[in-house]
Amino acid sequence: MKIKTILASAALAMTATTGALAEKTKVGFVYVGPVGDGGWTYEHEQGRKAVVEAFGDKVETMYVESVPEGPDSERVMTDMALKGADLIFTTSFGYMNPTINVAAKFPNVKFEHATGYKQADNVSVYSARFYEGRAVQGHIAGHMTKSNIIGYIGSFPIPEVIRGINSAYIHAKAVNPDVQFKIVWAYTWFDPTKEADAAKVLIEQGADVVLQHTDSTAPQAAAQAAGGVITFGQASDMAAYGPMPRVSSIIDNWAPYYIARTQAVMDGTWTSTSTWDGIGAGMVGIGEISSAVPADVKASAEALRDSLSDGSYHAFTGPLNKQDGSVWLAAGETASDYGDDGLAGMNFYLEGIEGDVPN
Amino acid sequence: MDLSSISPTLLVASLMVAATPILLAAIGELVVEKSGVLNLGVEGMMIIGAIAGFAAAVGTGSPIIGFLCAALGGAALSLVFAVLTQFFLSNQVATGLALTLFGLGLSALMGQSYIGIKPPANVTLDLPVISDLPILGPILFSHDITVYAALALVAGVWWFLKYTRGGLILRAVGESHDAAHALGYKVVKVRILAIMFGGACAGLGGAALSLVRVPQWTEGMTAGAGWIALAIVVFASWKPARVLLGAYIFGGVAVLQLNLQAAGVSIPVEYLSMSPYLITIIVLVVMSAHRNKAALNAPAALGRAFHASR
Numbered sequence: 067m068k069i070k071t072i073l074a075s076a077a078l079a080m081t082a083t084t085g086a087l088a089e090k091t092k093v094g095f096v097y098v099g100p101v102g103d104g105g106w107t108y109e110h111e112q113g114r115k116a117v118v119e120a121f122g123d124k125v126e127t128m129y130v131e132s133v134p135e136g137p138d139s140e141r142v143m144t145d146m147a148l149k150g151a152d153l154i155f156t157t158s159f160g161y162m163n164p165t166i167n168v169a170a171k172f173p174n175v176k177f178e179h180a181t182g183y184k185q186a187d188n189v190s191v192y193s194a195r196f197y198e199g200r201a202v203q204g205h206i207a208g209h210m211t212k213s214n215i216i217g218y219i220g221s222f223p224i225p226e227v228i229r230g231i232n233s234a235y236i237h238a239k240a241v242n243p244d245v246q247f248k249i250v251w252a253y254t255w256f257d258p259t260k261e262a263d264a265a266k267v268l269i270e271q272g273a274d275v276v277l278q279h280t281d282s283t284a285p286q287a288a289a290q291a292a293g294g295v296i297t298f299g300q301a302s303d304m305a306a307y308g309p310m311p312r313v314s315s316i317i318d319n320w321a322p323y324y325i326a327r328t329q330a331v332m333d334g335t336w337t338s339t340s341t342w343d344g345i346g347a348g349m350v351g352i353g354e355i356s357s358a359v360p361a362d363v364k365a366s367a368e369a370l371r372d373s374l375s376d377g378s379y380h381a382f383t384g385p386l387n388k389q390d391g392s393v394w395l396a397a398g399e400t401a402s403d404y405g406d407d408g409l410a411g412m413n414f415y416l417e418g419i420e421g422d423v424p425n
Numbered sequence: 426m427d428l429s430s431i432s433p434t435l436l437v438a439s440l441m442v443a444a445t446p447i448l449l450a451a452i453g454e455l456v457v458e459k460s461g462v463l464n465l466g467v468e469g470m471m472i473i474g475a476i477a478g479f480a481a482a483v484g485t486g487s488p489i490i491g492f493l494c495a496a497l498g499g500a501a502l503s504l505v506f507a508v509l510t511q512f513f514l515s516n517q518v519a520t521g522l523a524l525t526l527f528g529l530g531l532s533a534l535m536g537q538s539y540i541g542i543k544p545p546a547n548v549t550l551d552l553p554v555i556s557d558l559p560i561l562g563p564i565l566f567s568h569d570i571t572v573y574a575a576l577a578l579v580a581g582v583w584w585f586l587k588y589t590r591g592g593l594i595l596r597a598v599g600e601s602h603d604a605a606h607a608l609g610y611k612v613v614k615v616r617i618l619a620i621m622f623g624g625a626c627a628g629l630g631g632a633a634l635s636l637v638r639v640p641q642w643t644e645g646m647t648a649g650a651g652w653i654a655l656a657i658v659v660f661a662s663w664k665p666a667r668v669l670l671g672a673y674i675f676g677g678v679a680v681l682q683l684n685l686q687a688a689g690v691s692i693p694v695e696y697l698s699m700s701p702y703l704i705t706i707i708v709l710v711v712m713s714a715h716r717n718k719a720a721l722n723a724p725a726a727l728g729r730a731f732h733a734s735r
Binding site for chain 2: 073100101102103104108132144217233248249250251256258259262263264265266268270271272282283284287291420
């Protein structure tokens with residue numbers, strides 16, 4: 067057994083030194099939902115496929131879907147690292163600590179954690195500024211609602227989701243001062259049964275716009291069944307539900323980032339970085355605004371999108387107060403990414419939103 | 426907080442829809458237990474029904490064929506249980522648990538290519554004037570047909586058990602299989618039929634979930650509904666009308682907690698989420714406190730294996 071191990075490691079060392087060119091770069095992906103969820107995980111899977119397409123024989127990819135957040139994900143990451151992965155993308159917020167733990171055990175493997183904030187020498191973080199897309203959604207929602215009640219299905223009360231709620235709210239409020247948000251926390255990223263129930267309840271309580279920060283298309287189906295309710299595709303276009311109820315969408319586009327990072331590993335130029343791109347860089351896309359939206363609203367929504375894209379407008383521009391009335395941003399001031407009250411750690415509602423952020 | 430935004434009418438209407446899958450599964454299990462068999466595989470049969478019905482409905486474009494296949498799928502899986510427990514006399518508890526695990530695994534395998542697909546829409550009752558009545562319309566006359574089918578099934582089971590000769594034989598088998606055997610009734614045959622009926626009902630319940638309530642397929646989408654159906658049978662002390670009550674209470678709590686959340690009631694969400702399960706446990710505890718009452722109503726031969734030579 068011992069001799070075998072020594073031989074094996076010697077052989078491995080030889081291939082590592084002599085066969086570096088012939089060896090494939092192995093890239094692993096850890097997914098929180100099934101690849102067919104039609105939302106979040108689906109788009110990461112598109113990114114993986116783009117990597118395969120871009121590098122062909124030079125790359126070997128592997129993925130594990132529906133991995134629970136928390137300790138069990140460490141097992142999956144460790145397994146990938148032991149199988150010789152050079153680069154591992156962990157694609158959900160709840161993988162943050164497991165990624166850091168496993169990365170410490172495998173200093174030669176590069177890790178990329180999505181939507182988190184903990185970096186290490188071999189752990190990069192990347193995320194998209196979904197809140198820019200939420201601003202466009204809020205704008206359309208504020209114009210479109212007749213009941214002035216907008217339902218919002220939250221997943222977990224983490225900064226990414228709270229940013230989305232705040233951004234959608236202030237942009238809806240800007241065009242419709244009477245707008246009211248009803249927020250239901252589903253405590254899951256992907257559970258069609260819960261998501262459908264949450265959407266139905268919001269609709270029953272008068273919401274005629276349902277925004278979702280969960281990954282399945284179940285709320286779209288619920289809105290379609292109810293009729294007269296509009297929704298937005300989440301993470302993926304969800305075009306199958308257009309032109310009603312789905313009137314637009316936020317589309318995550320991870321492919322360019324995944325290809326660039328895989329290339330960096332191949333070239334040996336990979337370093338630990340923090341990437342947070344929005345509409346401008348193409349990481350967040352706004353899906354086609356459907357014919358259900360009046361032309362003038364569509365035009366103003368596209369103008370908003372373009373101003374976010376070229377950087378002439380920041381989605382969080384003062385004057386903005388926190389829920390308790392204290393000043394968050396003075397007039398003309400824009401939110402900073404990091405630091406106290408920065409966007410990265412946002413854990414408070416803005417003025418006008420009812421209810422408390424759950425702990 | 427704004428409780429006025431919760432409409433009692435819509436609350437009742439949606440709890441009926443939410444309760445239908447567990448109601449179907451529970452009424453089937455009631456018949457199985459009345460025949461003296463304890464089948465803990467309800468969860469497994471439900472999820473097989475969910476995927477079988479979903480696949481058939483997507484394949485043919487007809488929800489009705491989907492429901493038929495769901496019932497067939499559930500019954501087919503229950504036949505495995507029937508053969509093992511009735512011919513090979515295996516332990517019913519262990520076999521039932523194995524059936525649940527097997528069903529969950531098999532359904533995940535069958536469902537791989539069905540994730541994220543839209544099923545065809547089911548038939549909804551829509552009567553010209555009656556469905557638009559103020560309060561009664563939404564509650565009574567504008568549901569999906571499965572809601573009515575489940576109610577009809579409960580009434581049918583009640584009538585069958587209480588008023589028909591077949592029902593009497595089924596109960597006799599469940600109370601004392603030896604006496605029923607001595608009278609010349611085919612104990613094993615009666616039980617196999619009961620088990621298959623239970624499987625078919627559980628399958629329908631699963632399809633009500635994947636074709637109507639969600640409607641979508643996801644791995645493990647029953648999420649414990651089968652276990653709740655089992656608990657409801659005990660809660661109902663093996664009476665069909667009380668199964669209906671139990672299922673609606675459970676469905677009501679599940680829907681109400683989301684309504685309270687949306688209305689901004691400041692109770693921590695975690696308490697609301699666990700409330701349906703807490704209430705199930707409390708009800709079971711209260712029920713079993715009246716020991717004699719519950720024990721009197723349980724089929725005397727429940728869970729006991731039968732062999733003609735004994």
